[in-house]
Amino acid sequence: MSEPILTSGELLARFQALDSFLLQHQALWRPRPFYHLRLPWEAELPELAAWLRSRSLEQAQASDSDLFALAAPAPFTELARQAQALSQLGELPSRDAPARSPNLSVDVPGRKLAQIQAFASHLQFQQQPTHWLDWCSGKGHLGRWLTQTDQRLTCLEYDPALIESGSALSKRLGLDAMHLQQDVLAGDCSERLSKEHTPVALHACGDLHVRLLQLASRNGCSQLAVAPCCYNRIAGKQYQTLSTAAQASALQLSRDDLGLPLSETVTAGARVRRQRDQSMAWRLAFDLLQRQLRGIDEYLPTPSLPSEWLSKPFARFCHDLAALKGVASPGEQDWATLEASGWQRLAEVRNLELLRNLFRRPLELWLLLDRALYLDEQGYSVRLGTFCDYQLSPRNLLLLAERA
Structure with missing residues (x-):
């Protein structure tokens, strides 16, 4: 039996179940293993902690791709069962897409093109769109793919270089498209949306897609489609809830918490994975x-570093990072032993993260349901489901909303 999508009448019950689950177990998913030598929950679950710490980095990486099947000590298996049940969500109905010109795929990376095609095939509205609005459009690849004869297209983008490239592509293809420079968080952005528009956003980040939901509902757009991404890209330090149900919840989320759903690496290549592992x-x-060196037993945040830093000898890396953070010079150390300790810690961190990762999808679905319930409160009929395979994009949840 295929998993169901969620529609307006089913949103609240699932949200409340997820809310209870996340609140009950927040001591397991809030602390990040990368920041702690010992996690607070390890004292309460010593058998699970010891088992996870005994495993290799390779075992952690293999397990993360099939997390719910991992035969770990209690309470891992039961938590996995609950997380999987609460995260069940089916694929939205799809349709065969009309034939598109091969020219539309020019300058579109292969994975991005596949995501666009999957997104487009799941857009089904009662009213045929007449004017697409591609939100945070980049070069406008999504909007061009959607636009058929007798339809118009407006692309909103902040980066002038992307606007110029996108406009040139649209002109070359003979499309009726406007590529406009717009900070979508600015006050004047409201003037860009009207009732005639069908806004679409494929992987618009945090505040950017939330802004679309607010403006589209306020300005009378009758239908919209949003596949969110990067929930932690917000201006404030704390998540600002949207729906009445989320506002009533005791679950308060920090920007750091919002990064949990984004911790998968299924789309990263082997070279990127190696660099990431070495860096960590x-x-x-x-x-x-x-x-x-500091005599303080706590994590010291360090900034993102250029990849060239990983070409340095390990000792130089540590000296330079200490200088960057204003830490006393390390002097002479047993660098080989210290580096080996870092790799051992990485294996432990990755395995300890497996418990935290059980809550990735439940938290992401909680966030999507907050958005869905908000739109429901604005009078929309809402459908929530997947639009592509998880391996094509972990951010495969699509929110469709329409109102008369």
Whole structure:
């Protein structure tokens, strides 16, 4: 039996169940293993903690791709069962897309094109759109793919270079498209949306897609489609709830919490994974070093570093990072042992993260349901489901809304 999508009458019950689950177990998913030598929950679950810490980095990476099947000590299996049940969500109905010109795929990366095609095939509205509005459009690839004969297209984008490239592509294809420079968070953006528009957003980040939901509902757009991304890209330090149900919840989310659903790496290539692993292992080794040098047993945040830093010898990496953070010079250390400790910590961190990762999808669905319930309160009929395979994009949830 296929999993169901969620519609307006079913949103609140699922939200409340997820809310209860996340609140009950927040001590397990809020602390980040990367920041702690020992996690607060380890004292209460010593068997699970010891089992996870005993495993290799390779085992952690293999398990993360099939998390719900991992035969770990209690309460892991039961939590996995609950998380999986609460996260069930089916694929939205799709249709065969009309034939499109091969020219539309020019300059579109392969994975992005597949995501656009999947997104487009799941857009089914009662009223045929007459004027698409591609929100945070980049070069407008999504909008061009959607636009048929007798339809218009407006693309809103902040980056002038992307606007110029997108406009040139549209002109070359003979499309009736306007590419407009717009900060969608600015006050004057409201003037860009009207009742005639069908706004679409494929992987618009945090505040950007929330802004669309607010303006589209306020300005009378009768239908819209949003596949959110990067929930942690918000201006404030705390998440601002949208719906009445979320506002009544005791669950308060920080910007750091909002990053949990984004912690998968299914779309990363082998080279990127190797660089990420080296960066994290070296940072974890430096964390051990800085605790010793500062005499303070707590994590010291470090900034994102250019990839060139990973080409340095490990000792130079630590010296330079200490200088960058104003930490005393490390002097001479047993660098080989310290680096090995960093890699060992990485294996432990990745395995300890498996417990936290059980809550990735439940938290993401909680966030989507907050958005869906908000639109429901604005008079929309809402459908929530998936639009593509998880391997094509982990951010595969699509929110469709329409009102008479």
